[in-house]
Amino acid sequence: ILAQIAAEELGVESSLIVVRGVDTDVSPFDAGSYASSGTYVTGLAAKNAATELREKICAKAAQMWDVDAADVVFDGQYVRLSDERAAREQNRYLTLRDFANLCVKNIAGGDALTSHASACLPVSPPPFMAGIAEVEVDKATGKVTVVDYAAAVDCGTVINEALARVQAEGGIAQGIGHALYEIVEHDDRGRLRTGNFMSYKLPTRLDIGSIRVAFEPSYEPTGPFGAKSIGEVVINTPLAAVASAVAHATGHQIRSLPITPEKALLGE
The missing domain is CATH 3.30.365.10 (Aldehyde oxidase/xanthine dehydrogenase, molybdopterin binding domain)
Structure with a gap:
């Protein structure tokens, strides 16, 4: 479910999302995704993290191409200028794989993009x-x-x-x-x-x-x-x-x- 939520927010196939259990010695503190909080609370945290990652993807591409982040879109498959015709003419049109490879090369700062988010809700709507x-x-x-x-x-x-x-x-x-x-x-x-x-x-x-x-x-x-x-x-x-x-x-x-x-x- 967490993979589905993240994939839906990013617009990618859920097969591209890998969910791993992290050792508590190295992971940040968390109250735990037990009982009824798996989908509702942790799912919202996954959605928020995916939203943040999408924003970072557009911001990084804008930095690489020297344009405003508002002019970049990520549709789950391609990172490109919002004007698709201009994107192709200016070679501002990358597959997700090619964009990720550029991110870990020195040309784009030499670092992978990561994001994290939390969810803490004042309400608990009952099923x-x-x-x-x-x-x-x-x-x-x-x-x-x-x-x-x-x-x-x-x-x-x-x-x-x-x-x-x-x-x-x-x-x-x-x-x-x-x-x-x-x-x-x-x-x-x-x-x-x-x-x-x-x-x-x-x-x-x-x-x-x-x-x-x-x-x-x-x-x-x-x-x-x-x-x-x-x-x-x-x-x-x-x-x-x-x-x-x-x-x-x-x-x-x-x-x-x-x-x-x-x-x-x-x-x-």
């Missing part, structure tokens, strides 16, 4: 999500099975639908696990009883039915290209949706998690 669960409850054993789950998500402009979809599907699956399977138990001495995956149950793909996700796009003016976060909102709806579906099936409104077969049959 929204609606979820509906269909469950089957075995009246003999109390076992609850999620047959179908449908969700609609508003995370602003969807930057990368494939990544947003797997983020939503994964969060929904985790929420279903929270609702039906996962429990932390301790004995009388405080020792953890559910300390392995034999006793701490996680749902597998075979335990979860159909998950359907649709996006309802909007535009968030403070985010990069209108994007908002999607990190945590996708885990919020399954708990309530599954509990509500179980209540409709059994008449028992369960208010503590997980919803075990005993609770489904007998209530709390």
Whole structure:
């Protein structure tokens, strides 16, 4: 997503952008691009850095050609004078590759162009999500099975639908696990009883039915290209949706998690 945002701002193919994890010993301080800040906060920083780099490209070319920076444009492929005819006649028309090579030669100062930017926002616009669960409850054993789950998500402009979809599907699956399977138990001495995956149950793909996700796009003016976060909102709806579906099936409104077969049959 960061590569896509930078590429969009620069007007280049995203394959030209390489995203690297930097060692904290040599990188500047950063609060961290975790939780829901990856696309919304760090994405905006990437966009700002790309904007700065575009300005530096035009300024460097103007210096090389002894013209005003306002007379230079960069369209993602070529650095040239804004008047394309004059650019060709005066040989002021360079591919991005040729321009980059000139930048690291002594003729243009002998240095690569770099830029950096930050993003610190006074607001945090929330994403929204609606979820509906269909469950089957075995009246003999109390076992609850999620047959179908449908969700609609508003995370602003969807930057990368494939990544947003797997983020939503994964969060929904985790929420279903929270609702039906996962429990932390301790004995009388405080020792953890559910300390392995034999006793701490996680749902597998075979335990979860159909998950359907649709996006309802909007535009968030403070985010990069209108994007908002999607990190945590996708885990919020399954708990309530599954509990509500179980209540409709059994008449028992369960208010503590997980919803075990005993609770489904007998209530709390």
